[in-house]
Amino acid sequence: MEFDYRDRVLVPGYTSCLGCGEAMAMRIVAQAAGKNTIFTSCTGCSEIFTSRYPTSSWAAPWIHSLFENSAAVASGVYYALKHRGKLEGVNVIGTGGDGGTADIGIGCLSGALERGDDILYCCWDNEAYMNTGIQRSSLTPFYAATTTSPAGKASWGNDRPKKDIPAIVAAHNIPYVGVGSCGYYRELPRMVKKALSYRGPKYLQIHSVCPAGWRSDPSQTAVIARLAFETGCYPLYEIIEGETKPHKPPKEGWKHVEEYLKPQGRFRHLFRAEGGEGQIVRIQALAGANIRKFYGDDAVPDFAKEAEKKAEEMAEEQEAEATA
Numbered sequence: 001m002e003f004d005y006r007d008r009v010l011v012p013g014y015t016s017c018l019g020c021g022e023a024m025a026m027r028i029v030a031q032a033a034g035k036n037t038i039f040t041s042c043t044g045c046s047e048i049f050t051s052r053y054p055t056s057s058w059a060a061p062w063i064h065s066l067f068e069n070s071a072a073v074a075s076g077v078y079y080a081l082k083h084r085g086k087l088e089g090v091n092v093i094g095t096g097g098d099g100g101t102a103d104i105g106i107g108c109l110s111g112a113l114e115r116g117d118d119i120l121y122c123c124w125d126n127e128a129y130m131n132t133g134i135q136r137s138s139l140t141p142f143y144a145a146t147t148t149s150p151a152g153k154a155s156w157g158n159d160r161p162k163k164d165i166p167a168i169v170a171a172h173n174i175p176y177v178g179v180g181s182c183g184y185y186r187e188l189p190r191m192v193k194k195a196l197s198y199r200g201p202k203y204l205q206i207h208s209v210c211p212a213g214w215r216s217d218p219s220q221t222a223v224i225a226r227l228a229f230e231t232g233c234y235p236l237y238e239i240i241e242g243e244t245k246p247h248k249p250p251k252e253g254w255k256h257v258e259e260y261l262k263p264q265g266r267f268r269h270l271f272r273a274e275g276g277e278g279q280i281v282r283i284q285a286l287a288g289a290n291i292r293k294f295y296g297d298d299a300v301p302d303f304a305k306e307a308e309k310k311a312e313e314m315a316e317e318q319e320a321e322a323t324a
Contacts, residue, residue, distance in 0.1 A: 005059075009035055014057040016049040019218025021182035021209035021225060022124040023049070026095070028185055029122055029204070032192035035060045037091040038077050042070035042100035045131040045210075046124060070096045072108040074119045087118075091196055094121045098139035099129040101205075102165045113172035113201045120195050120202040123165070126210040134213045138163040141233070142286065143279050144266045146213075151269035156279050161286075169203040170239045176202040177239040182209060183225025184236065184247070191238070207234050215265025227260040232287030232304070235294050246294040254291060254301045257284045278314060285311035 005011045009030035016023035026046055030039070038061040041047045047064050050057040065073045074094030081087040094112070096105055101123040109121060128146050129135040136146040140158045145151040149158040170177045175198040178191045188206065195202040209225050211218040228234035229247065232254055236247035258280060261267040270276040270283075288304030 009033070009037070009058070009060050010050065011057050011059050013055065014050045015052060016045070017210075017212050017218070019209070019211040019216075019221040020045075020049075021207070021221050022046055022097070022126055024185060024221070025122075025124055025180075025182045025188065025206040025208050026050075028188045029093070029192050029206070030060070032189040033091050033093055033120075033196065036089060037061075037093055038081075039063070040065065040070045040073040040077065040092075040094045042096040042105055043067040043131070044097040044100055044124075045126075046095065046097070048131060067100050068104040069108045070094045070100060070105060071112040071119070071121055074121065075112045075115065075117045078117050078119050092119045094119055096121075096123060097130070097137075098123060098125045098127060099135075099137040101125075102138045102163050106165075106168075109169075110172065113169060113174055113203070116200050118199055118201070120192075120204065123203070123205040124208045125205050126208045126213060127162075128210070128213050130210050130213045139165065142283055143270060145269060146266070151273075156276075157266070157269065166203070166205055166237075166239070170242075172201070173242075174201045174203065175199075175241050176204075178202075178204045179207075179236050179238070180204065181207040181225045181229060181234065181236055183207070183222045183227075183229070185222070187236075187247075194238075194240075207236075213266070215268070216263050220263060224260065224263055227255065227263075231255045231257045231260040232291040233257060233260055233283070235290045237294060244294070249295055249299065254287075254299075254304070256303060257287050281307045281310045281314070284308075 010027045040063045071094045074092050078092045127140050134146050135148040136158050141162050143157040145157040151157040166177050176195045180188050180191050209221045229236050230250045238245045270279050284307035288300050288308050291300050
């Protein structure tokens with residue numbers, strides 16, 4: 001059986017890991033944008049697995065520069081096209097992982113947004129520096145174990161909350177901010193085309209499961225990604241011209257966070273070590289707060305409200321012990 005890949009923007013042959021959510025998201029975004037698109041990429045997994053010398057999986061112009069400046073390079077491409085009168089009908093898309101976007105590259109991204117450059121920036125959020133050894137980033141979730149936030153006798157893993165990059169981006173007063181998921185892959189083409197319909201800077205963040213870094217079953221990538229939303233751990237929404245539009249709530253109701261955490265090795269310590277149950281309560285409380293933020297108090301399930309109360313009590317006990 002022969003396949004015709006001439007219409008593909010990201011063609012087969014790239015060397016991503018099995019079940020890579022980032023590769024899935026990239027393929028969908030690239031196809032939705034079309035070949036009349038110029039892509040820029042910072043250093044990261046996608047740069048490695050799509051462009052191993054002397055080959056490339058890109059059937060559209062693609063530029064790799066440094067870890068921190070994908071947004072700046074995209075801006076440069078935009079101004080070059082504009083100066084030469086060739087901007088009409090061409091999309092410029094900057095891309096990067098969570099580290100290259102939220103940490104190392106946040107200054108370049110902010111500059112592009114503040115200038116009003118007509119680009120779309122896509123963040124492949126796999127929640128750690130996966131390409132360089134699974135180090136934590138500012139988008140790593142609470143209590144996830146990474147090589148720089150290991151779980152053990154003195155630590156439950158990453159002890160910092162996930163940075164709210166979509167809110168930071170939205171504060172630049174741009175026309176479109178979207179938060180999607182590789183688990184809801186049918187939604188992504190619509191989001192890409194919606195974003196590209198606006199003039200000016202746009203931002204799309206896609207939750208991308210990493211089986212290698214998350215220590216999850218590669219065959220369950222889409223399932224785990226959907227569970228992230230269905231438990232309230234990873235809200236999905238769009239901010240269109242200042243108006244927040246959340247994804248439809250799960251048809252079968254909100255689920256306990258354990259259903260999302262258990263399939264992932266990075267959270268395994270929470271189910272094995274003494275005291276882990278209390279940390280799961282804290283994660284459930286955070287998920288409940290996410291549900292309340294986007295859907296109102298009535299949407300928060302009773303088990304999440306109970307977790308919020310327990311988390312408050314635990315925090316008060318810790319404070320009392322610290323001041324005793």
